[in-house]
Each structure stands twice: as C-alpha cells, then as structure tokens.
Amino acid sequence: MSFDVPSDLYYLESHEWYDPDTGRVGISDFAQDELGDVVFVELPDEGDELAQDDQFGVVESIKAVSDLYSPVSGEVSDTNTDLEDAPELVNDEPFGDGWMLEVEGVDESDLDDLLTAEEYREQIE
Amino acid sequence: MSLRTPPLRDVHDAAGATFTDFGGWEMPVEFDSIREEHAAVREDAGIFDVSHMGQIQVSGPDAERLLQRLTTNDVSALDAGDAQYSSIVNADGHLIDDTVVYALPDRDGFLFVPNAGHDDEMMDRWTSHRDDWEMDATVENHTTEYGMVAVQGPNAPDLVADASAGDVLDLSMFETARTEVAGVSCLVSRSGYTGEDGFELVYDNEHAETVWDAFDCQPCGLGARDTLRMEAGLLLSGQDFDAESNPRTPYEAGIGWTVKLDTEFVGRDALERVKEEGVEEKFRGVVLRERGVPRHGYDVTDGDGTVIGGLTSGTMSPTLDEPIGLGYVSTDFEPGDRVGVVIRGDEKKAELRTPRFLD
Numbered sequence: 001m002s003f004d005v006p007s008d009l010y011y012l013e014s015h016e017w018y019d020p021d022t023g024r025v026g027i028s029d030f031a032q033d034e035l036g037d038v039v040f041v042e043l044p045d046e047g048d049e050l051a052q053d054d055q056f057g058v059v060e061s062i063k064a065v066s067d068l069y070s071p072v073s074g075e076v077s078d079t080n081t082d083l084e085d086a087p088e089l090v091n092d093e094p095f096g097d098g099w100m101l102e103v104e105g106v107d108e109s110d111l112d113d114l115l116t117a118e119e120y121r122e123q124i125e
Numbered sequence: 126m127s128l129r130t131p132p133l134r135d136v137h138d139a140a141g142a143t144f145t146d147f148g149g150w151e152m153p154v155e156f157d158s159i160r161e162e163h164a165a166v167r168e169d170a171g172i173f174d175v176s177h178m179g180q181i182q183v184s185g186p187d188a189e190r191l192l193q194r195l196t197t198n199d200v201s202a203l204d205a206g207d208a209q210y211s212s213i214v215n216a217d218g219h220l221i222d223d224t225v226v227y228a229l230p231d232r233d234g235f236l237f238v239p240n241a242g243h244d245d246e247m248m249d250r251w252t253s254h255r256d257d258w259e260m261d262a263t264v265e266n267h268t269t270e271y272g273m274v275a276v277q278g279p280n281a282p283d284l285v286a287d288a289s290a291g292d293v294l295d296l297s298m299f300e301t302a303r304t305e306v307a308g309v310s311c312l313v314s315r316s317g318y319t320g321e322d323g324f325e326l327v328y329d330n331e332h333a334e335t336v337w338d339a340f341d342c343q344p345c346g347l348g349a350r351d352t353l354r355m356e357a358g359l360l361l362s363g364q365d366f367d368a369e370s371n372p373r374t375p376y377e378a379g380i381g382w383t384v385k386l387d388t389e390f391v392g393r394d395a396l397e398r399v400k401e402e403g404v405e406e407k408f409r410g411v412v413l414r415e416r417g418v419p420r421h422g423y424d425v426t427d428g429d430g431t432v433i434g435g436l437t438s439g440t441m442s443p444t445l446d447e448p449i450g451l452g453y454v455s456t457d458f459e460p461g462d463r464v465g466v467v468i469r470g471d472e473k474k475a476e477l478r479t480p481r482f483l484d
Binding site: 042062084 | 417
C-alpha cells in the first residue's frame with residue numbers, strides 16, 4: 001500500500017505535517033490509515049501558544065486515542081472547526097480539508113528539526 | 126511468547142486485513158473499515174473469523190455433573206441440541222470467564238466455548254476439579270483443531286440456510302444442529318455476539334477455507350465485533366471484568382440470570398450472600414451529551430465532581446452516531462439519571478442507561 005507524502009510539507013516522526021506556505025498543521029495519510037475511522041478531534045483554542053513537540057490535542061478513531069504534537073512553535077491563529085461535525089475529513093483529505101491548526105509566528109529554524117518528505121517516506125516504508 | 130494464528134491468517138492477509146494481538150492470537154482487526162463492517166452487520170450480513178475462541182469438549186458419564194459444578198447456569202436443563210450462556214466463577218463468586226455451553230446434538234457430551242486465551246486455564250480448572258471430585262469425564266481441548274465463524278446480520282439466516290444441507294431456519298436462539306455447510310460437517314448454532322440474528326459454525330480446521338468461502342458477505346474484524354457488542358451491551362471478558370484486575374460477580378455484571386442458586390457449583394455460597402445483600406455497583410451504559418469518546422478507565426461522576434463509578438468499555442457508536450460507554454456505576458443511581466464522564470480532566474455531561482443501546 002502506498003501513501004501520499006506531499007513533497008512541499010515537513011513532518012514529525014509522530015506523523016503530523018506542517019505546511020510552511022499556509023502555516024497549517026495536520027496528520028499524514030499514513031497516520032489516518034493507521035487510526036481508521038476518525039470520530040473526534042480535540043484542538044486547542046485560537047491564541048494558544050505552542051512550543052515545538054508540545055501536545056496540542058487528541059485525535060480519536062473508533063478503536064484508538066492518539067495524542068497530537070506540534071511540529072512548530074508559534075501561536076494558534078485558526079483551528080478547523082469543520083472537524084467538530086465532520087471528523088471524517090481527516091480520513092478523506094488528511095492534507096486538505098482535514099487540516100487541524102494554523103500556526104503563525106513560526107521561526108524558520110524550526111524546520112531544521114523536522115523530517116523532509118523524503119525522510120518521512122523512508123520512515124513509513 | 127509467539128502468537129497463535131488462525132488457519133485463515135493468510136487468506137485474511139490477502140483480503141487486506143490488518144491484525145492485532147487478542148488473547149495471544151494474531152487476529153484480523155479490520156478488513157475495510159470498522160464503520161463499513163459494522164453497518165454491513167446491522168443492515169445486511171457479515172462474517173467473522175472467531176477461531177480464537179476456545180473449544181473444550183467434555184464427555185463421559187460425569188460430564189454433566191462436572192459442568193454443573195463449574196458453571197453457574199443449570200446444565201441439567203439442556204437437552205441435546207440446546208445451548209446456554211453461562212458464567213464461570215471462582216470460590217469468591219467473581220467471574221473468571223463467560224461462556225456458552227452446548228449439549229451436543231448428535232452425540233453424548235458437551236462443548237463449551239471459553240474466551241480467547243482462556244482455554245488452557247479452563248482445561249486446568251476442569252481436569253483438576255474432575256480429579257479432585259473423582260469424576261469419570263473426558264476433557265479435551267480442541268481449540269487448535271476446531272475453527273469457528275460467526276455469520277451475523279438480518280440477512281445472515283438466509284445465507285446460512287442457502288449454504289446448509291439441513292434446515293437451519295428451524296433453529297431458535299441458542300439451538301444447535303449438526304449439518305453440512307458447503308459439504309463440511311459443522312456444528313451450527315443460532316447465536317452470536319452482535320445483537321443481530323445469525324449463526325455460529327464450528328468445524329474441523331482443515332475445512333476452514335471452504336466454510337469461509339461459502340458466504341458471500343462482508344468480512345469483519347474484531348474492531349467491528351467490539352463496536353457491535355458494545356451497542357448490544359454485551360460483556361467482553363478481560364475488559365468488562367477480570368478476576369484479577371476488576372473482580373465482579375455475575376450480579377454486578379448484569380448476568381445474574383445465568384446464576385441458578387438451586388444447583389451446586391463452585392462459588393455458589395458466595396453468590397447466595399451477594400444476592401441476599403445486594404450489589405453496590407451495577408453494569409450500566411452511558412451516553413455522552415457532549416463531544417468526546419468514552420473509554421475504558423474513565424471515571425463516571427454524579428455530574429458534580431463526585432466519582433460514582435468507572436467505565437470498562439466505550440466507543441463512538443457507529444449505528445447511533447453517539448458516544449457510548451459501558452461500566453460499573455453505584456446502584457444509588459438509576460438509568461435515566463444525569464451523570465458525568467471525566468475525559469482528560471474535563472467532566473462531560475452524560476446520561477446513565479441500561480447496557481443495551483439498540484432499540
């Protein structure tokens with residue numbers, strides 16, 4: 001089975017992605033497949049400050065609970081409230097409408113600690 | 126310790142299943158998605174490989190007496206071809222396992238089905254008590270030789286009838302017959318663990334693939350089996366009770382009806398006292414009235430911070446699309462009461478229910 005790993009994103013070993021263009025954070029295609037049917041996502045409030053690798057929330061599938069970790073430091077400028085009524089978006093479009101957070105004020109140097117798409121692909125294969 | 130594998134492991138693997146360790150067995154947890162598999166069983170039909178369930182046969186002149194003294198239900202009430210749900214308790218009256226006891230339809234003797242990973246323990250229990258009581262009974266563990274599938278759902282009876290030589294639709298709940306299914310001799314029982322109509326089939330494992338292939342319906346894993354049984358309010362041994370980590374009597378667990386105090390069995394006197402004194406906690410359902418998912422280990426409160434019980438199972442119910450949980454709650458509270466469930470430090474609003482969530 002092969003999973004989408006968009007090349008313009010950065011990744012944590014714990015399967016969260018960060019898009020430096022939009023500031024958005026979510027979980028990978030591999031992660032959503034491992035979880036199975038996502039039924040609940042608990043996200044921080046807008047304005048919360050996150051440090052890199054901080055737990056920022058929880059994603060629950062029918063069978064499991066998983067913690068979510070922030071790939072970058074910064075302030076939460078937006079959260080995806082569509083996930084409240086449609087958590088399955090995380091399964092359907094993990095890199096699109098299933099995004100979770102938008103973070104602003106991110107220091108570029110945070111990216112040095114993240115996996116590139118190539119490195120992440122190696123980890124999951 | 127290496128995992129025990131069902132004979133159909135490679136067949137499931139080829140069908141795209143993911144696997145999990147359950148009771149020491151490497152079993153399929155998901156074929157397509159839990160949601161799809163769950164819906165198939167509620168609306169149509171699904172098939173489960175439940176070969177991890179134990180299979181212990183008891184025969185000989187004292188077979189009935191031995192089972193009578195090691196299970197709480199009345200084995201003497203079974204005619205050939207009858208089956209009954211029952212409890213297996215220790216001398217304190219605490220559940221060690223729950224099981225189904227079959228009076229075999231075509232020969233003398235009984236088969237009982239302990240839960241995954243309990244078969245060795247039950248073999249020890251049955252043979253040691255047989256020897257202590259000097260009974261004449263043969264106890265054989267057929268868990269490795271026998272396979273078992275469950276075909277469940279509103280369309281399951283027709284599927285099983287079409288594949289069977291005998292008329293299985295004549296069987297009522299917990300009745301069994303021996304008949305050929307796709308040419309394979311099977312013990313066919315009208316029973317299951319989903320809250321739906323359906324059958325469970327036991328056969329020699331050399332024919333496992335023939336039986337599995339005889340049913341053209343959704344293959345289902347243990348994930349859907351778990352969500353289906355939770356909606357039906359059915360106990361999972363080791364999860365909703367455990368003799369070591371969460372000792373519960375059948376009365377607390379809501380299966381006091383399996384206890385026949387007018388029979389003689391290990392744990393009877395302890396259970397008689399419990400029945401007289403009443404229980405402080407009882408197995409209940411909860412439905413969350415806020416976002417979140419109830420899970421094993423979460424506290425149940427009175428809605429105002431005081432803990433009144435704890436959950437042993439929980440999920441997002443695929444059928445009801447509501448967060449549901451099962452667990453033990455103080456008998457000071459009744460189904461219908463407003464309660465709370467503590468999720469990661471937050472007390473969420475919930476309603477206490479009876480364990481069965483389905484209409």
